[in-house]
Amino acid sequence: MIEVKELTKQFGQFTAVDKISFDVKPGEIFAFLGPNGAGKTTTIKMLTTLTHPSSGSMRLNGYDPVKNPTEARQSFGIVFQDPSLDDELTAMENMEFHAVLYGISKAERKKRIESLLNFVELWDRRNDLAKTFSGGMRRRLEIARGLLHHPKILFLDEPTLGLDPQTRNHIWSYAVKLSRDEGMTVFFTTHYMEEAEQNADRIAIIDHGQIVAMGTSEDLRNQTNKATLEEAFIELTGSEIREEQASSMDQMRMRRRAWSNKKII
Amino acid sequence: MNAIYILWLRQLIRYFRSKSRIIGSLAQPLLFLIALGFGFGPIYTKAGGGNYIQFLVPGIVGMSIMFTAVFMGIEMIWDRKFGFLKETMVAPVSRFSIMLGRILGGATVATLQGVLVMIISIFVGFRLDNWFLVIPAVVVMFLIALIFTTLGTAIASIMEDMQGFQLIINFLIMPMFFLSGALFPLTGLPPAVTAIALIDPLSYGVDALRGILLGASHISMPLNIVVSLGVWAILLGIGSILFAKMEA
Ligand SMILES: Nc1ncnc2c1ncn2[C@@H]1O[C@H](COP(=O)(O)OP(=O)(O)O)[C@@H](O)[C@H]1O
Numbered sequence: 001m002i003e004v005k006e007l008t009k010q011f012g013q014f015t016a017v018d019k020i021s022f023d024v025k026p027g028e029i030f031a032f033l034g035p036n037g038a039g040k041t042t043t044i045k046m047l048t049t050l051t052h053p054s055s056g057s058m059r060l061n062g063y064d065p066v067k068n069p070t071e072a073r074q075s076f077g078i079v080f081q082d083p084s085l086d087d088e089l090t091a092m093e094n095m096e097f098h099a100v101l102y103g104i105s106k107a108e109r110k111k112r113i114e115s116l117l118n119f120v121e122l123w124d125r126r127n128d129l130a131k132t133f134s135g136g137m138r139r140r141l142e143i144a145r146g147l148l149h150h151p152k153i154l155f156l157d158e159p160t161l162g163l164d165p166q167t168r169n170h171i172w173s174y175a176v177k178l179s180r181d182e183g184m185t186v187f188f189t190t191h192y193m194e195e196a197e198q199n200a201d202r203i204a205i206i207d208h209g210q211i212v213a214m215g216t217s218e219d220l221r222n223q224t225n226k227a228t229l230e231e232a233f234i235e236l237t238g239s240e241i242r243e244e245q246a247s248s249m250d251q252m253r254m255r256r257r258a259w260s261n262k263k264i265i
Numbered sequence: 266m267n268a269i270y271i272l273w274l275r276q277l278i279r280y281f282r283s284k285s286r287i288i289g290s291l292a293q294p295l296l297f298l299i300a301l302g303f304g305f306g307p308i309y310t311k312a313g314g315g316n317y318i319q320f321l322v323p324g325i326v327g328m329s330i331m332f333t334a335v336f337m338g339i340e341m342i343w344d345r346k347f348g349f350l351k352e353t354m355v356a357p358v359s360r361f362s363i364m365l366g367r368i369l370g371g372a373t374v375a376t377l378q379g380v381l382v383m384i385i386s387i388f389v390g391f392r393l394d395n396w397f398l399v400i401p402a403v404v405v406m407f408l409i410a411l412i413f414t415t416l417g418t419a420i421a422s423i424m425e426d427m428q429g430f431q432l433i434i435n436f437l438i439m440p441m442f443f444l445s446g447a448l449f450p451l452t453g454l455p456p457a458v459t460a461i462a463l464i465d466p467l468s469y470g471v472d473a474l475r476g477i478l479l480g481a482s483h484i485s486m487p488l489n490i491v492v493s494l495g496v497w498a499i500l501l502g503i504g505s506i507l508f509a510k511m512e513a
């Protein structure tokens with residue numbers, strides 16, 4: 001369902017993603033783990049047509065995101081690392097906007113929006129502006145929106161960052177249920193190892209733009225002779241703190257998160 | 266087609282929802298109308314120019330449209346900063362449709378703003394012989410709005426953040442306003458000033474508005490329209506290249 005070969009992204013001299021290759025099977029839940037700045041978001045951006053790769057090839061649902069962006073875009077839904085709702089629109093309007101952009105017919109639109117908003121438990125709040133929502137509610141709305149057009153693949157880039165355990169559990173139960181019931185492929189990143197442990201069929205670990213290990217959680221633990229995935233992860237990626245490597249982009253992102261509820265105009 | 270419509274609708278919903286912004290943005294044109302209209306009116310009349318308010322209103326309408334339109338275009342930077350732009354960029358829709366939807370939405374809002382200014386101007390003494398003239402005037406207003414929303418969108422496609430915004434306003438938009446003939450007649454000026462006015466796209470839009478509303482223009486009406494359409498086409502061409510290259 002997702003095929004990646006020798007995929008590379010350079011920003012000037014700096015190589016953010018360095019010749020990575022992997023395949024994700026249909027219906028598989030695939031975790032993409034790595035420290036800050038490892039290249040996870042950049043990989044997702046290339047797969048989802050937001051940025052062009054420097055070299056290498058990709059296939060999503062059989063389509064090349066570079067050559068056939070429209071077909072590739074129709075195939076996936078995404079929850080971005082950063083917030084992406086229109087705060088000045090209601091939950092309903094955010095959903096309708098998406099439905100029209102993806103060419104969903106009017107009759108289907110109504111049913112689908114209602115069932116998805118019920119699914120993420122936001123139906124009662126459908127007429128409230130997105131800016132009045134808590135972080136967890138926004139995330140759930142983004143998930144419902146990403147699922148609206150029946151994507152074959154769902155990308156989740158740190159979907160649970162900064163959320164309480166209850167909300168995190170909720171979000172994973174939605175994703176896993178859809179994957180099991182509808183055969184949807186899920187590609188996600190997270191910093192919470194237990195989320196990968198519990199939900200992922202397979203895990204890839206990326207560091208400094210390169211994949212350093214790939215397999216089931218058990219494979220990774222056996223390979224490193226460690227008892228937990230967390231220990232295996234640290235063994236594979238080293239224990240130094242990556243905060244200093246967090247680029248200005250990352251810092252801006254953190255600030256943006258703090259701001260996202262504030263209006264500037 | 267539907268994508269263009271929904272992007273247009275989004276801008277309108279946002280506009281009507283921000284009442285304080287609508288009212289706030291009427292303050293500046295009102296100030297210009299009162300200060301300049303009443304301040305310079307007597308001198309203008311004494312010099313044989315006729316009623317200055319009549320002359321000034323199309324200029325101030327053009328000004329409000331230009332400022333609103335540029336802002337509506339540049340606002341895309343916020344959509345990029347706060348993430349919403351990505352939602353449109355991963356949709357199965359061509360980049361050109363996305364840009365066009367945004368431009369049409371922004372231009373509609375700017376035109377509405379221009380109509381509001383025209384209504385306000387009645388209170389400072391603006392009169393029309395025939396109110397049906399408002400219909401062709403709105404068409405010209407929309408054309409002005411298209412030009413400057415497209416300009417704002419093109420600028421926003423290459424601007425990283427809002428830091429350059431003041432620069433754009435002070436070194437591009439302000440000069441375009443003051444040198445366009447919005448405030449003074451284009452006749453009898455030093456040749457250098459005339460030359461500058463004639464490379465300023467706002468001059469043609471404002472002159473066309475005067476031609477329609479007052480029946481008097483300094484530039485021929487067909488030329489006003491052809492130049493305005495031409496400028497828009499060029500900006501749309503440049504804008505769509507920049508927009509397509511942009512990474513959200
Ligand atoms: N637009 C950009 N220009 C320059 N460097 C970038 C850009 N985007 C990301 N990077 C750099 O690429 C590296 C990988 O970033 P990213 O993919 O966001 O990491 P992750 O999502 O794994 O935390 C980081 O060092 C980051 O600073």
Ligand SMILES: [Mg+2]
Nearest residue numbers: 040041042081
């Ligand atoms: Mg990231």
